[in-house]
Amino acid sequence: MSLAVGCRARPGKSRDNKTGSWRVFKPSFNREKCTQCGLCVTLCPEGCVHETEEGFVAPDYTYCKGCGICAEECPGEAIEMKQEEK
Amino acid sequence: MMEITEGSHAVADAVRLCRPQVISAYPITPQTHIVEALAEMVANCQLDAEYITVENELSALSACIGASAAGSRTYSATTSQGLALMFEVCFNAAGMRLPIVMSIANRALGAPLSIWNDQQDSISLRDSGWLQFYAEDNQEATDLHYLAYRVAEDHSVLLPAFVCFDGFILSHTYEPIDMLSQEDIDKFLPKFTPYERLDAADPISFGMYATPDYYLEFRYEMDRALKGSKAIIQKAGKEFGQMFGRDYSAMVEGYRLEDAETAIVAVGSICGTTKDAIDEMRDEGKKVGLLKIRVFRPFPTEDVAKALAHVKRVAVLDKNISLGAKGAVALEVKDALYGSSIPVKDYIIGLGGRDVRKKDIKAIVALIEKGEGDMFYGLRREVL
Numbered sequence: 001m002s003l004a005v006g007c008r009a010r011p012g013k014s015r016d017n018k019t020g021s022w023r024v025f026k027p028s029f030n031r032e033k034c035t036q037c038g039l040c041v042t043l044c045p046e047g048c049v050h051e052t053e054e055g056f057v058a059p060d061y062t063y064c065k066g067c068g069i070c071a072e073e074c075p076g077e078a079i080e081m082k083q084e085e086k
Numbered sequence: 087m088m089e090i091t092e093g094s095h096a097v098a099d100a101v102r103l104c105r106p107q108v109i110s111a112y113p114i115t116p117q118t119h120i121v122e123a124l125a126e127m128v129a130n131c132q133l134d135a136e137y138i139t140v141e142n143e144l145s146a147l148s149a150c151i152g153a154s155a156a157g158s159r160t161y162s163a164t165t166s167q168g169l170a171l172m173f174e175v176c177f178n179a180a181g182m183r184l185p186i187v188m189s190i191a192n193r194a195l196g197a198p199l200s201i202w203n204d205q206q207d208s209i210s211l212r213d214s215g216w217l218q219f220y221a222e223d224n225q226e227a228t229d230l231h232y233l234a235y236r237v238a239e240d241h242s243v244l245l246p247a248f249v250c251f252d253g254f255i256l257s258h259t260y261e262p263i264d265m266l267s268q269e270d271i272d273k274f275l276p277k278f279t280p281y282e283r284l285d286a287a288d289p290i291s292f293g294m295y296a297t298p299d300y301y302l303e304f305r306y307e308m309d310r311a312l313k314g315s316k317a318i319i320q321k322a323g324k325e326f327g328q329m330f331g332r333d334y335s336a337m338v339e340g341y342r343l344e345d346a347e348t349a350i351v352a353v354g355s356i357c358g359t360t361k362d363a364i365d366e367m368r369d370e371g372k373k374v375g376l377l378k379i380r381v382f383r384p385f386p387t388e389d390v391a392k393a394l395a396h397v398k399r400v401a402v403l404d405k406n407i408s409l410g411a412k413g414a415v416a417l418e419v420k421d422a423l424y425g426s427s428i429p430v431k432d433y434i435i436g437l438g439g440r441d442v443r444k445k446d447i448k449a450i451v452a453l454i455e456k457g458e459g460d461m462f463y464g465l466r467r468e469v470l
Contacts, residue, residue, distance in 0.1 A: 003303055005244060006183035008282055009294040017297065 019046060023066030025081040031056055033078035040070035040079065089265050093224040093256040094119030096263045097163075097189055097249075100228035102133045103271040104187070104235050106161035107278075108153035110138040110146045114168040115201045116253035117191040121163055143168035147175040147186070154184040155292050157283035159235065162186065165253055166193035169207045173214075179246045180215025180308060182293040183281070185238035186246040187231065188216075191253040192354065192405075194438040202439020203253040205354060209382070209406040209414045215308050217247035217315060218383040222357040224261045226380075227251040229326065232266070233334055236275050236322045243315040244281055245308070252355040254439070266330060274329055312384045319381060337381035338389045342368060346375030348451055349397040351390075351419050353379045356403055356435075356442055363447035374451055379415065390422040400430040401454040403442075407434045412460065431459020440464065 040049045040057055048060040049070060059070070071079040091099070098120045101109075109128070111121040127133040136158075138149045143164050154160040164172065169190060179186050190208045194200040208218055219234055221227035227249065234247040251257060282290060296304050320335045327333025341361050343349060352360050357378040367374045377393050379386070394400055400423070404413020411417065416432035423430055433450050436442040450463060 003300065003307060005281060005307075006181065006292055007294045007296055007304055008182075009291050011289050011291075013291075013294065017295070 018062050019065050020060075020062045023061075023064060023084060025066045025068060026061070026084040027059055027064065027066070027068070027071055028080045028082050029056070029058060030078045030080065033076045035076050035078075037075060039073050039075065043069055043073050045069060087265055087267070088262050090260055091224070091263050091265070092119065092258060092260050093227060093251065094191070094258065095123050096224050096228050096261075096265070097231065097251070097257075098123035098127070099265060100231045101161055101189070102127055103266060103268055104161070104231060104275060105159065106133075106135050107158035108136045108138065108150065108160045109162065110140055110149035110153070110160075111162045111164065112140055112143045112146045112168060114143070114165055116193060116203075116257045117163050117165045117168070117189065119257065120189055120191070124161075143171040144175060147172045147179065147188075150186045150188075151175060151179050151182065151184055154179070154186050155182065155284050157278075157280040159239075159278040160184075160186045161188070163189040163191070165191045166195055166201075166207045169211065170195060173211070176211055176214045176216060176246075178293055181304070183244040183308075183311075184246060184292075185235070185244055185278075187234045187238060188246065188248055189231070190248050190250040191257040192250050193253040200438040201253075203255050203405075204437045204439070205250065205252070205405040206407070206437070208248050208250045211248070212383055212414060215245055215312060216383065217243075217245060217312070217381070219247065219249050219381055220354045220379065221249070221251040221256065222355060222378060222380075224251070224256055224259065225263050225332070227256060228263060228265070229330075229332055229334065230380075232271055232275055233319070233322055233326060237315055237318045239278055240315070240318045241279075241281055243311055243318055245311055245315065250354065255355045264330075270330065274326060316384050316386065334380070336389070337379070337386035338393055339378045339380060340393055341376040341378065343375030343377060343393060343397075345373060347373040347398045348454060349375050349377055349394055349400045350403060350447065350451070351377045351379065351394075351400060351415065352403040353382060353415055354405065356405065359442060359444060360403070360447050363444040366444065367448060367451060372451065382415070382418075385418050387418070387422045390419060391426075394419075394423060394428065395426070397428060399454050400428055401450050401459065402430060402432050403450070404432055404434050405436045407437065407462075429457070431457075433459060433461060433463040435463045
């Protein structure tokens with residue numbers, strides 16, 4: 001990306017900022033325990049947890065910062081934070 | 087046409103000729119007469135501009151940022167505490183690359199409270215990315231506004247500019263001034279063409295977020311544009327000279343400097359007093375000259391080094407002090423002459439409106455001839 005004069009940006013530019021690189025702990029979703037209640041989708045501050053084509057939920061690891069709110073809030077304890085080795 | 091006018095009113099008139107579309111400012115001594123005059127011009131339909139009244143200087147410059155981003159030629163004026171309140175937005179205006187022009191009627195900074203002149207206010211914003219022009223007299227103060235818009239709005243520069251002139255000493259003094267006509271200025275200063283502008287039909291944001299992967303490069307680009315503005319100043323200043331007879335192509339100006347042994351370096355209205363003192367010292371056989379610095383940012387390092395290459399000693403008059411170090415002008419001059427054997431001494435003078443007279447300039451020349459300097463000149467030791 002070449003620099004825009006005065007750091008000017010068109011709408012949607014923040015998508016270029018791949019916040020997934022910030023992550024230390026990675027959420028791992030357990031399909032056996034997931035009841036598809038959708039709380040993680042609602043509460044993810046990055047808005048990156050979404051419903052998959054198969055009807056389950058999954059985070060977009062390109063943007064998931066690894067904050068752990070989904071794991072903390074999941075009523076079925078279906079999400080586990082695991083340290084990510086890079 | 088020659089007119090006898092108060093400095094502030096001459097500046098307001100020059101600003102009117104630049105056809106600003108939006109003005110936002112907050113009155114503060116000694117800048118008040120400028121914005122009062124402009125407000126009157128807008129109210130009397132002598133100037134077709136939006137005059138946005140605000141609650142303080144932070145809002146004034148913020149309003150200018152919005153107006154400039156929306157594609158308007160924009161103007162403000164302030165001094166001292168008002169400029170200090172604008173600190174944050176000054177960096178934003180420069181970082182967003184908005185060519186706002188702002189007059190600074192230079193005044194000391196509190197505490198202690200002082201309404202009188204020195205140059206601490208604008209000098210303290212030397213790192214903000216704004217161009218800084220300094221006027222010796224009110225003729226130059228008016229002319230530098232035309233030049234400032236022309237340079238700031240050049241698409242290779244796109245940075246805001248201060249036009250600084252000493253509070254009271256110039257702002258409240260009546261002098262004969264050659265006021266140019268609207269026709270003259272329209273020829274010199276083309277209509278403002280924004281590089282990009284806010285537009286609801288094609289949304290864009292200014293001054294967005296830069297991660298550590300990009301911030302350094304943004305600052306580099308600003309530095310490059312500011313340094314590159316030297317060539318634009320030279321070109322526009324020369325063109326101004328060809329059109330109106332006053333050449334501003336040089337960022338520094340020598341006075342009886344060609345054969346001088348002692349050079350005085352100064353900024354602003356003090357240059358006038360210094361020239362008179364030099365004439366008297368020359369009559370006494372002393373080889374003294376002046377190097378006046380008209381543009382402090384970008385700093386004309388090479389020009390200073392070249393102009394002073396032949397002298398035996400340099401006395402820098404600083405109407406500011408970077409507390410804990412030296413005067414800001416002396417630091418730059420020392421940098422410009424680094425590696426040469428020419429001694430450069432600093433004299434902190436005239437802070438908070440203390441008068442600097444011809445005899446003070448002569449006393450400073452006597453001091454540097456003895457090798458004494460890097461000092462506050464004229465301290466009243468009895469009160470210390």
